[in-house]
Amino acid sequence: xxxxxxxxxxxxxxxxxxxxxxxxxxxxxxxxxxxxxxxxxxxxxxxxxxxxxxxxxxxxxxxxxxxxxxxxxxxxxxxxxxxxxxxxxxxxxxxxxxxxxxxxxxxxxxxxxxxxxxxxxxxxxxxxxxxxxxxxxxxxxxxxxxxxxxxxxxxxxxxxxxxxxxxxxxxxxxxxxxxxxxxxxxxxxxxxxxxxxxxxxxxxxxxxxxxxxxxxxxxxxxxxxxxxxxxxxxxxxxxxxxxxxxxxxxxxxxxxxxxxxxxxxxxxxxxxxxxxxxxxxxxxxxxxxxxxxxxxxxxxxxxxxxxxxxxxxxxxxxxxxxxxxxxxxxxxxxxxxxxxxxxxxxxxxxxxxxxxxxxxxxxxxxxxxxxxx
Numbered sequence: 001x002x003x004x005x006x007x008x009x010x011x012x013x014x015x016x017x018x019x020x021x022x023x024x025x026x027x028x029x030x031x032x033x034x035x036x037x038x039x040x041x042x043x044x045x046x047x048x049x050x051x052x053x054x055x056x057x058x059x060x061x062x063x064x065x066x067x068x069x070x071x072x073x074x075x076x077x078x079x080x081x082x083x084x085x086x087x088x089x090x091x092x093x094x095x096x097x098x099x100x101x102x103x104x105x106x107x108x109x110x111x112x113x114x115x116x117x118x119x120x121x122x123x124x125x126x127x128x129x130x131x132x133x134x135x136x137x138x139x140x141x142x143x144x145x146x147x148x149x150x151x152x153x154x155x156x157x158x159x160x161x162x163x164x165x166x167x168x169x170x171x172x173x174x175x176x177x178x179x180x181x182x183x184x185x186x187x188x189x190x191x192x193x194x195x196x197x198x199x200x201x202x203x204x205x206x207x208x209x210x211x212x213x214x215x216x217x218x219x220x221x222x223x224x225x226x227x228x229x230x231x232x233x234x235x236x237x238x239x240x241x242x243x244x245x246x247x248x249x250x251x252x253x254x255x256x257x258x259x260x261x262x263x264x265x266x267x268x269x270x271x272x273x274x275x276x277x278x279x280x281x282x283x284x285x286x287x288x289x290x291x292x293x294x295x296x297x298x299x300x301x302x303x304x305x306x307x308x309x310x311x312x313x314x315x316x317x318x319x320x321x322x323x324x325x326x327x328x329x330x331x332x333x334x335x336x337x338x339x340x341x342x343x344x345x346x347x348x349x350x351x352x353x354x355x356x357x358x359x360x361x362x363x364x365x366x367x368x369x370x371x372x373x
Contacts, residue, residue, distance in 0.1 A: 043355050054279055072169075093171045094168060095167065173195055178191060220234045222271050226262075226267065232263065285363070
């Protein structure tokens, strides 16, 4: 009986030993299989984080407007008898542009002038008669009043005649003519637009926080999509003394020279106001920064430590500042000289093995133009 019990215990021990050995063998095989499935090296493009001079600026959008601009119209109605301009002409202040038929008005003016002349003659004659007491002082006073009335009527009629003539109120460039010779024009009808193009203004709005950093005379750079890659230099000439209570923005006006007449009123412009002094910041291409729910991240390429050789990446959280062109400033998280992944980071995680291929790199210019794309 005792012998049987020993044999049974030995058999149970062998069974448990076999099960344990099998489990150890299975764990070893799984470990080897997982090791063989590790990520292969990923191909990425890299650039070196550089220390660059950086000028802090405030950006805004604005509208171009003329120093002086008006849609010209007449205060009276009539038929066009003279047209002295063509569409797009450059005109000088006071130049006659258009006349309406004014025969009747001028005839009335001549009649009133004749009446005024007669009143002047009567006054002069009565003044001589007064010297010999042939007329009373009341008669001379009445003659004086009559002359003043006649001259006032002449001035009134002259104003009516003048309203039949359209003159340029200032020097500038005319737009497209809207009337033709012989056409009947009603009072207030726009004849043509006139715009003074040099100098020219750009009006834009800045948040009230910017008031502490801007002042008149400050340099401004403006760009318009009509001329890609070209900037226009100007200066701030006025800051509104009132902040808009609904948007909490303040209106600012900058003046630009426009000798070549390339800027036109109504254009959309992007304005950049330089504030503060330039400083050196670490800059990288914007493609190097990846958005993350916990913060912006970048991948730094490092040499692997240990028996194996090659390259791997380390994920770092960064704080970013302003952007300019293709570049972005990094205020913390990176150092000058770090090799940063700028393409291919979507397939990476912390510790991924990588190989570098810089045959194709994203652009990294502070002021890109169409030719850089």
